[in-house]
Amino acid sequence: MVGEVIRKVLIVGGGIGGMALAILLRSKGLDVDLAERDPQWRAAGAGLTLNGATLRVFSEIGIEEDVRRLGSVHGGVRLHDRWGNIIEDRPAYVPEPGDIMAGGAIMRPVLHQILAERTRALGTNVRLGLTVNTLDQDKDGVTVTFSDGSVGRYDLVVGADGLHSQMRKLIFPDAPGAAFVHMGAWRAVFPRPAEMETTWLFLDASQKLGFNPVSKTHMYLFILEPMTENQWREPEDWPRLLAELMSGYCDQVSSLATSIDESTSINYRPLEMVMLPQPWHSGRVVLLGDACHGTTPHSGYGAGLATEDAVILAEQICAPGDLDERLNAYCDRRYPRCRRVMDLSLDLNRMERAGVPIVDQFHTNMALMDIARQPY
Numbered sequence: 001m002v003g004e005v006i007r008k009v010l011i012v013g014g015g016i017g018g019m020a021l022a023i024l025l026r027s028k029g030l031d032v033d034l035a036e037r038d039p040q041w042r043a044a045g046a047g048l049t050l051n052g053a054t055l056r057v058f059s060e061i062g063i064e065e066d067v068r069r070l071g072s073v074h075g076g077v078r079l080h081d082r083w084g085n086i087i088e089d090r091p092a093y094v095p096e097p098g099d100i101m102a103g104g105a106i107m108r109p110v111l112h113q114i115l116a117e118r119t120r121a122l123g124t125n126v127r128l129g130l131t132v133n134t135l136d137q138d139k140d141g142v143t144v145t146f147s148d149g150s151v152g153r154y155d156l157v158v159g160a161d162g163l164h165s166q167m168r169k170l171i172f173p174d175a176p177g178a179a180f181v182h183m184g185a186w187r188a189v190f191p192r193p194a195e196m197e198t199t200w201l202f203l204d205a206s207q208k209l210g211f212n213p214v215s216k217t218h219m220y221l222f223i224l225e226p227m228t229e230n231q232w233r234e235p236e237d238w239p240r241l242l243a244e245l246m247s248g249y250c251d252q253v254s255s256l257a258t259s260i261d262e263s264t265s266i267n268y269r270p271l272e273m274v275m276l277p278q279p280w281h282s283g284r285v286v287l288l289g290d291a292c293h294g295t296t297p298h299s300g301y302g303a304g305l306a307t308e309d310a311v312i313l314a315e316q317i318c319a320p321g322d323l324d325e326r327l328n329a330y331c332d333r334r335y336p337r338c339r340r341v342m343d344l345s346l347d348l349n350r351m352e353r354a355g356v357p358i359v360d361q362f363h364t365n366m367a368l369m370d371i372a373r374q375p376y
């Protein structure tokens with residue numbers, strides 16, 4: 001693998017990280033096949049919070065303008081207590097490209113559409129309804145057998161197949177899987193009031209609740225609910241349970257709770273985390289994004305980390321030198337940042353579950369936000 005040029009890459013998983021990598025590699029002229037399990041290539045969920053680092057990656061992969069146009073980029077935040085009193089207000093402004101203080105949000109299906117269009121426009125060979133059955137590595141490449149019986153030969157295979165990664169299981173069968181972190185995440189979409197121009201958080205020791213504009217017309221609600229057990233909630237109960245979690249707050253929140261009905265777009269998920277120790281590759285198969293470091297949404301940073309991985313991995317795939325050393329360099333560069341996001345998110349998770357007062361969570365929150373301001 002000394003000084004080897006990588007020409008043909010298979011990416012398994014067409015999520016945010018996999019598509020970002022496909023775009024970067026196609027821009028550098030590599031042959032890229034992308035295998036996605038979902039035949040419809042859908043993106044579930046509501047809003048996705050973005051930070052300055054994520055927007056910097058979007059600029060590198062050529063989608064920042066679309067994200068600004070179809071999402072919401074504002075760089076502001078307003079903190080309230082549960083009763084609606086404003087504690088701090090950093091007003092909206094329009095951040096310049098590369099602004100480390102920038103923030104915003106976009107509907108996940110909208111971001112998916114932007115990325116998917118660019119992935120296809122650059123000539124990625126997208127194969128839907130397909131996964132990998134076996135990987136057979138030798139010194140010159142990887143022979144892949146797909147679930148439809150077809151066979152492909154690649155210089156490198158990238159597992160970008162998310163938190164419950166099958167690729168992780170194939171190359172590291174003994175690695176621990178994703179673990180429940182005693183929290184449930186609620187998301188819902190509402191019309192955006194004209195006066196809401198920034199992220200609004202309603203702070204309370206019992207749970208994290210906030211709103212983020214995702215477009216000129218809509219905002220998304222997020223709630224992190226502490227839970228003792230990993231309980232699945234039936235979708236028909238979601239409107240009632242969500243309205244209960246929003247009750248007891250000021251009018252801005254509780255009036256929305258009373259507007260919830262069966263037509264409200266609601267999404268609920270018990271939260272899980274995974275952090276794979278180094279290395280993140282075995283021979284010519286390497287992991288990226290949630291497949292090796294799935295975090296909680298405390299920082300609104302999981303998708304951002306996956307896209308940052310894509311930038312650094314693409315650099316190493318195209319670099320000169322020994323391939324094993326290049327893949328180690330990718331992991332060495334990414335591991336400390338991802339580990340730190342994970343550790344701080346877990347700290348916040350523990351504090352929130354223990355009902356630690358918001359002021360005592362402040363430094364951890366600031367440390368988490370500070371990571372996004374550092375170069376990836």
Ligand SMILES: Cc1cc2nc3c(=O)[nH]c(=O)nc-3n(C[C@H](O)[C@H](O)[C@H](O)COP(=O)(O)OP(=O)(O)OC[C@H]3O[C@@H](n4cnc5c(N)ncnc54)[C@H](O)[C@@H]3O)c2cc1C
Nearest residue numbers: 013015016017037049131161162289290300301302303304
């Ligand atoms: C409730 C919740 C809220 C979140 N909010 C935010 C947020 O506000 N901001 C943020 O930055 N992050 C957020 N995250 C984290 C973010 O969603 C993930 O970190 C991000 O999606 C990871 O991207 P990925 O490409 O690694 O994996 P994914 O986005 O999970 O994509 C994996 C892809 O692989 C496909 N796939 C899976 N298995 C296979 C297989 N065997 N073969 C082929 N294809 C396969 C899947 O269908 C999917 O398309 C949140 C997560 C949760 C759970």
